[in-house]
Amino acid sequence: MKSYSLFVLPAVLLSFSQIIAAYSPSESAQDPLGTVPFVNNRHGSYYSKQKPNFLVFLTDDQDRRMNSLDHLPLVKKYIRDQGTEFTNYYTTTAMCCPSRVSLWSGQFAHNHNVTDESPPHGSYTKFVSQKLDQNWLPTWLQQSGYSNNYIGKFINGVSPTLKQAPKGFDRDHWEPLVAPNIYTFYSPIFATNNGPLEKHDGVYQTDIISDKSIQILDGLAQNKSNPFLFVISPTAPHDEVWVTPDGVKFTPPVPAKRHEHLFKGAKAPRDPSFNPAKQDKVSWLKDLPRLNSTQIDQIDATYRARLQSLQATDELVERVIKRLEHNGQLEHTYIVYTTDNGYHLGTHRMFAGKQTAYEEDTNIPFIIRGPGIAKNKKSNAVATHTHFPATVLKLAGLPVPDSLDAHSIPVLEDITVYGKDQSSEAFAVEFWSQAFMENTTAKFDTNTYKSVRLIGKGYNLLYTVWCTGEHEYYDLVKDPFQIKNIYEDTKASLLNRLDALLNVLRTCKGPTCRDPWSVLHPSNKKNEIEDNRHGGHHSRGVKSLQDALNKEFDKYYASLPKFGFKSCLQYYDAENELT
Known part of the structure; x- marks a missing residue:
């Protein structure tokens, strides 16, 4: 079983719909790249006025x-x-x-x-x-x-x-x-x-x-x-x-x-x-x-x-x-x-x-x-x-x-x-069409799935939910060739976080794709003040899975819906993806 070091903060519980309602794109992390042309950057002696x-x-x-x-x-x-x-x-x-x-x-x-x-x-x-x-x-x-x-x-x-x-x-x-x-x-x-x-x-x-x-x-x-x-x-x-x-x-x-x-x-x-x-x-x-x-x-x-x-x-x-x-x-x-x-x-x-x-x-x-x-x-x-x-x-x-x-x-x-560090540990892999093998006539109607990939300091994870209701979970640090599906042997507290992240990524757009943790842990000035005083799931410090594994968030993540499909469609239909 994979062990994680955890921080201690009291939990604050919200429903998933409340999270989404509370989230405002204007309050999301700004694009860490900015829009300043490189030709004006003082650090780059190799930049040219020519595009x-x-x-x-x-x-x-x-x-x-x-x-x-x-x-x-x-x-x-x-x-x-x-x-x-x-x-x-x-x-x-x-x-x-x-x-x-x-x-x-x-x-x-x-x-x-x-x-x-x-x-x-x-x-x-x-x-x-x-x-x-x-x-x-x-x-x-x-x-x-x-x-x-x-x-x-x-x-x-x-x-x-x-x-x-x-x-x-x-x-x-x-x-x-x-x-x-x-x-x-x-x-x-x-x-x-x-x-x-x-x-x-x-x-x-x-x-x-x-x-x-x-x-x-x-x-x-x-x-x-x-x-x-x-x-x-x-x-x-x-x-x-x-x-x-x-x-x-x-x-x-x-x-x-x-x-x-x-x-x-x-x-x-x-x-x-x-x-x-x-x-x-x-x-x-x-x-x-x-x-x-x-x-x-x-x-x-x-x-x-x-x-x-x-x-x-x-x-x-x-x-x-x-x-x-x-x-x-x-x-x-x-x-x-x-x-x-x-x-x-x-x-x-x-x-x-x-x-x-x-x-x-x-x-x-x-x-x-x-x-x-x-x-x-x-x-x-x-x-x-x-x-x-x-x-x-x-x-x-x-x-x-x-x-x-x-x-x-x-x-x-x-x-x-x-500029500031970029948060690029998590992204979704998604598929809705038949699987087929080239050089054969084999085709498969149950290849619709969504996965979340997380790659960070000390971890490399693949979590997949299939349209059949089946699940896969691999720790690629220990198992780089994805031989052993350890879903059944993994703590619910970790799987709850992966489901919550997948629920954000399944319909994310723009800023929510770039920073999915900000949906699960939104922040504003008021929340920052309260966080500094009391802690809570609004904590601005939650920018990675390691941060989210704080055990004080266990009840919060357990309360959120689990990701799944209604049926195995060969095309994308947001209504077919359950929350």
Whole structure:
């Protein structure tokens, strides 16, 4: 049993509805990043009056937990060695469409409501119909003089009849991959700036993206005073996807012919979560049979194909960064390498895919280099895709909207520029769609869940409530591969706090997402005075789980509702989530 050191304060009891009613966004913790442009900050000698450029390499379904980054020597040379890698970086919905919309909107999926890959609850159709492109990072940058450019995969559902550039992206530099050939490596189709489609039979997708990227960079170099955002998004190492009369089929990714000979002996990592003998999971996972030797051979073959398919991306990174340097753009450019969500191969007896709350699916690569960022460093600061827009705006010296669900990532080496400490220990992972395994026909209707992740000093926790009424709880300090579900062995006092936090995060918006403890422990001047005199649950000092574990709050948390679902819906409905 995990032990915690506790403080002593008398408890004050309120119902959950009273907490919500008492909470006022105007009284929430102010955005710790502020909105002061970095160029005016006295600490930063490396700041320039010129707004920085942003170059984003966005891969598709790239793992972090299966060590693919270690097989990319050029990414290491030009980004990892020259920047900071964030090891506690997560997607909050482990599926392409929701994750990518969160990356650009700064919203959790329960706020932007793109929760699937296909209509009616996901895809580019849902994105456009909700007009999500009217108030998101690209429009904020464009309004401040940025030229925004995109090539490669955007989100699923960009089609020959639905290929117009979303607001914020320059029409002249909008070249997304188009369905049904988004995931075909040797026959990709691009939309060309809202104009004719380009199909490239027999030419490797990543190489086309590489050539087009150089052309775009050379065009941007013609006016170096005009800052830019440029997103380069190859689909590697995603499986190839084929629409057939018998349904959608997945096959392993295809490498460029020059890379087919590589990694012949490579195998998927045999971590403790790989095909475990004992399956201590919820019902649909618990019933999965162990993988047989044929399936394991297929997993290893897919693992090798994924590594091979990433080699052209590795070459792309070198070519683009060298061109940036040649054009005199590198000095003022922040370069990011990330992906949309993680990927499991053989973990927890699952064949291949994503969509769970486990680390293989949610913990993803995020590396950044640029002015003021430490080189060859790893940071354990907690962040998610939802933090990305605030980070870019902060680096650009632009105002950060208070409506964003997450604050900026502390990417700069000089942390004094961020002002007061940022509270970034807790966030939700949420999912409402079927689970399916790529390369199989298996689908599961009970994969709707919400989780709370807490990562702080001395603790790393995952608590999940499933639509079936089942629960999971893991202590990742002791059990990093989430092998032993200790929910039944955990004290109710701790679970009560996790349920209360999940109840806040399930419908949080803006400030309540950034500082959920302030909902459970609101403060104002009057409360501060009373707290100093008597203590109580209004205490301003409650900013983390460690603070909330004060035993004097036990009755208060025990009185709050427990989180749950009415049924297993495959879409988000706030009324289906019980409090």
